[in-house]
Amino acid sequence: MRRDRATSQHAGLGAIPMSDKKKVPCNSCGTLIPPLDHERLGGQCRLCKSGQRTNHDPKISCKIKFSHSNLSNRFDVTFAVRAKHFLEVMRGVTGINKANTCELEAQRALIKHAVSFRIDFEINDDHWGRTGQALLKEFEKGNAWIEEEDGKQIRFSELQRHEWVDTHLNLGGFEYRKLDGSLYLKMDTMHFD
Ligand SMILES: [Zn+2]
Numbered sequence: 001m002r003r004d005r006a007t008s009q010h011a012g013l014g015a016i017p018m019s020d021k022k023k024v025p026c027n028s029c030g031t032l033i034p035p036l037d038h039e040r041l042g043g044q045c046r047l048c049k050s051g052q053r054t055n056h057d058p059k060i061s062c063k064i065k066f067s068h069s070n071l072s073n074r075f076d077v078t079f080a081v082r083a084k085h086f087l088e089v090m091r092g093v094t095g096i097n098k099a100n101t102c103e104l105e106a107q108r109a110l111i112k113h114a115v116s117f118r119i120d121f122e123i124n125d126d127h128w129g130r131t132g133q134a135l136l137k138e139f140e141k142g143n144a145w146i147e148e149e150d151g152k153q154i155r156f157s158e159l160q161r162h163e164w165v166d167t168h169l170n171l172g173g174f175e176y177r178k179l180d181g182s183l184y185l186k187m188d189t190m191h192f193d
Contacts (some may be wrong), residue, residue, distance in 0.1 A: 029053055029118065038137040050133040052119050058083045060111055061147065066185050077185060078151075079135045081144035083114045083121070086135070093134050101129045107131055159184055 007129070023032035025046035033045045047053040059081045065078035081089075090108050095101030103126040108136040114121035122177040125132040139156050146154040160179065165172040 031117075046116065047119060054118050054120060057085075058087050058114045058118050060114060061120070061122045062125055062131060062135055063122075064125060064136065066187050078147045079132075079139055079144050080147050081135060081138055082112055084136065085109045085143060087115060089134055089138060090131070091131050095130065096128050100126060100130065102131060103127065155186075 019096060022035065023117070024035050024038045025031065026033055026038070026048055027043040028048040031045045031047075038044075040175075041049040058156065059080050060082040061078050063078050065074055066077050067074045080183050087108065090104065092109060093104055095104050107123060107126060110121060113119075123131065135144055139146070142156055148154060158179065159176040161174055161176055163172070163174050165183065170186045170192040172190040172192065175186040176184045178184050
């Protein structure tokens with residue numbers, strides 16, 4: 001019997017360093033996990049066992065702030081995109097100052113985490129809204145979609161984009177309308193003094 005096997009019998013005492021415990025691969029994804037977990041979870045890691053691990057390119061979702069006709073009524077809209085694609089997109093997004101550059105680096109790390117662990121992941125927009133802007137651009141290219149609260153997906157092909165200006169409020173921005181002309185989303189992006 002090998003020495004590490006003999007010592008692992010005393011693992012319950014907590015005196016054995018982690019490196020001495022032989023990890024075994026998850027039967028589904030190959031991630032190395034402690035033998036005890038392997039046994040308890042029927043040969044799978046926690047993420048596979050709980051169904052959180054996807055078999056496809058995982059999904060990144062992010063809430064973007066919108067305002068609807070009445071500008072005091074702001075609300076979040078969830079946009080989603082495939083993680084691998086969005087990682088490539090975000091590689092090309094640069095920060096507008098040092099803090100934002102660091103923040104975008106953290107965003108890329110989170111997306112990379114989702115890609116390498118194959119888990120769907122929700123990220124927050126960064127404080128300068130660069131992530132949200134990149135996601136909106138992908139939405140308008142047809143690469144991302146809106147997820148409504150009931151789970152329905154809305155694609156840009158179902159909408160029309162118009163620019164708007166309100167001279168009374170000194171505001172401008174863009175809006176998405178359904179093909180029948182009804183207002184779907186409205187955002188103010190400019191403030192005129
Ligand atoms: Zn697994």
